[in-house]
Amino acid sequence: MALEHAILVSLLEKPGSGYELARRFERSIGYFWTATHQQIYRVLKRMESDGLLAVRGLPQQSRPDKKEYSVVGPGRAALSQWLHEPIEPESVRHDLAVKIRGAAFDDPSVLIREVERHRQVHSDRLAHYLAGELRDFTGPAAPTPLDAGQELQHVVLRGGIAYERMTIAWLDDVLATLRRLGTSHPHA
Amino acid sequence: MALEHAILVSLLEKPGSGYELARRFERSIGYFWTATHQQIYRVLKRMESDGLLAVRGLPQQSRPDKKEYSVVGPGRAALSQWLHEPIEPESVRHDLAVKIRGAAFDDPSVLIREVERHRQVHSDRLAHYLAGELRDFTGPAAPTPLDAGQELQHVVLRGGIAYERMTIAWLDDVLATLRRLGTSHPHA
DNA sequence: TCTTTATATGCAACTCGTTGCATAGCCAAG
DNA sequence: CTTGGCTATGCAACGAGTTGCATATAAAGA
Numbered sequence: 001m002a003l004e005h006a007i008l009v010s011l012l013e014k015p016g017s018g019y020e021l022a023r024r025f026e027r028s029i030g031y032f033w034t035a036t037h038q039q040i041y042r043v044l045k046r047m048e049s050d051g052l053l054a055v056r057g058l059p060q061q062s063r064p065d066k067k068e069y070s071v072v073g074p075g076r077a078a079l080s081q082w083l084h085e086p087i088e089p090e091s092v093r094h095d096l097a098v099k100i101r102g103a104a105f106d107d108p109s110v111l112i113r114e115v116e117r118h119r120q121v122h123s124d125r126l127a128h129y130l131a132g133e134l135r136d137f138t139g140p141a142a143p144t145p146l147d148a149g150q151e152l153q154h155v156v157l158r159g160g161i162a163y164e165r166m167t168i169a170w171l172d173d174v175l176a177t178l179r180r181l182g183t184s185h186p187h188a
Numbered sequence: 189m190a191l192e193h194a195i196l197v198s199l200l201e202k203p204g205s206g207y208e209l210a211r212r213f214e215r216s217i218g219y220f221w222t223a224t225h226q227q228i229y230r231v232l233k234r235m236e237s238d239g240l241l242a243v244r245g246l247p248q249q250s251r252p253d254k255k256e257y258s259v260v261g262p263g264r265a266a267l268s269q270w271l272h273e274p275i276e277p278e279s280v281r282h283d284l285a286v287k288i289r290g291a292a293f294d295d296p297s298v299l300i301r302e303v304e305r306h307r308q309v310h311s312d313r314l315a316h317y318l319a320g321e322l323r324d325f326t327g328p329a330a331p332t333p334l335d336a337g338q339e340l341q342h343v344v345l346r347g348g349i350a351y352e353r354m355t356i357a358w359l360d361d362v363l364a365t366l367r368r369l370g371t372s373h374p375h376a
Numbered sequence: 377t378c379t380t381t382a383t384a385t386g387c388a389a390c391t392c393g394t395t396g397c398a399t400a401g402c403c404a405a406g
Numbered sequence: 407c408t409t410g411g412c413t414a415t416g417c418a419a420c421g422a423g424t425t426g427c428a429t430a431t432a433a434a435g436a
Contacts (some may be wrong), residue, residue: 001284003392019414032285040391041416064299064413086302087283089309092351094370095190095275097344102197104337114274121277124241145291149292154231155365156285160357163280166354170347177343181336191422207384227423229386254384 003043004052006033008071008079011053013149015070018044030152031129031160045071052078100174109182112175119171125162133157191231192240194221195269196259199241203339206232216341219317219348232257240266243313288362297370300363307359313353321345 010021010029021044022037024030048054052075058066071079096118103111136142137154146154198217209232210225212218235241240263241271247255247358259267279350284306291299324330334342 001391002281002286005290006286009286009293013289013295017414018416028234030279032280032282034279034281036394037414038395038416043392046414076293081215083287083290083294083298086305087287089306090282090284091218091222092220093190093222094220094278094347095193096278097347098190098194098197099271099275100340100344101201102193102267102271102339105197105200105264108336108340110271116276117274120357135354147303148296149289149293151369152288152292155362156288159282159285160360162354162358166350170350173346174343177339181339189421205384206386225384226425231422233386263423333389 003035003039004031004047005079006035007040007043007047008052011069011071012076012079015068015069017066018057019066019067026154028132032156047075050074081177103178108178109117111181112178115174115178119168119175122164122167122171126161126168129157129161129164133161190221191223191227192235193233193267193270194223194237194239195228196263197261199257200264200267204257205246205254205256207254209257215301215368216320220344235263239263286368291366300366301372303359303366307356307363310352310355310359314349314356317345317352321349 006029007021010016010024016024018037021040022035025033025035025040038144048055048069053073055071056070056171058068059184075140096115099111099114112140133154137146137150137157143150189248194210194213198204198212201285204212206225206229209228210223213223214268232241236243236257240260241257244256244258246256273285286304287299287302317366321342325334325338325345
């Protein structure tokens with residue numbers, strides 16, 4: 001049920017529509033939680049009928065109507081309660097690692113392209129995170145001093161940066177290993 | 189559908205029963221893919237009826253009968269095909285990061301205990317991985333030279349080690365941040 | 377002796393998440 | 407002027423994953 005909580009956090013940071021939430025989940029929140037718009041609309045509806053959120057219809061000219069959601073009392077209480085409960089440390093689901101082990105039963109060199117592609121994606125993400133850090137937290141246009149919310153957003157972003165750096169270094173290790181296997185055992 | 193592929197890889201490495209697979213998913217395979225026994229039994233049944241796996245009933249004395257699964261031709265072909273298809277780079281789902289951002293709307297210090305607990309879990313995992321690396325790949329009892337399959341298993345394990353080290357360092361950063369906020373702004 | 381742990385498999389019900397499709401109007405590019 | 411993209415919401419169907427329960431035997435420990 002962590003999507004509910006991610007939505008509560010995002011709407012507390014700033015109220016918005018399902019569509020806007022979906023876009024946030026492609027950016028900042030999406031660094032550590034993903035969701036499609038279908039899922040978001042469904043959960044928003046449930047949360048509203050559970051009394052965690054309030055809706056406000058915003059008729060717009062030359063645009064479809066917008067429903068702006070915001071967190072109300074019970075929603076804030078639900079978040080607070082969740083913060084006090086322990087959660088399971090996350091376990092990773094890494095398709096690429098499955099592929100790498102599976103490559104032992106095929107030609108390992110077929111994965112080189114794939115791993116290079118993943119490396120590029122992570123490299124792009126890292127650049128994106130670093131640009132965001134400079135813009136919001138460490139650059140000259142950033143507010144000083146940062147408030148508690150900004151400090152917490154920054155430490156989460158630093159986690160994303162550390163994750164991407166670690167992943168890129170590991171993918172380089174993977175590439176070196178695949179290439180080594182390719183030369184010593186040409187074709188499986 | 190990556191559970192199917194993880195099962196194919198694991199059964200190619202060594203045939204086994206659903207129960208045995210479930211235990212492997214708590215260990216080596218489980219470092220990067222998790223599954224409960226329910227899910228494993230269901231998927232094994234489907235894969236067998238799809239002709240990817242063969243079953244062999246092993247009656248045992250003083251134990252319930254065991255069904256040993258192994259990969260047959262079409263299963264190997266399915267894995268090979270998957271290896272040639274591109275997959276989406278994984279996106280993280282990190283509950284703890286949601287909590288950290290949510291802490292801005294409550295007392296950040298309530299998370300200190302929780303983060304310390306997660307740090308301990310990751311520290312234990314790291315120790316476990318390092319022991320496995322020494323046993324299987326870098327210690328005196330390890331085979332030399334390693335074959336391709338072992339090299340690939342090792343590079344995946346190195347990824348797990350790098351992940352845990354990065355996570356521990358980040359959690360230390362998180363703890364320092366939470367403690368700093370706690371002293372400068374006592375209670376929210 | 378009674379409880380727990382381990383082996384070994386499975387059903388039923390549920391929630392979570394994805395994919396495809398649908399609607400509807402506006403704007404910009406070709 | 408038509409195609410595609412952006413805003414904005416949603417249904418229906420499916421597949422993935424979790425939780426609770428059930429069964430059966432045997433060994434080890436309290």
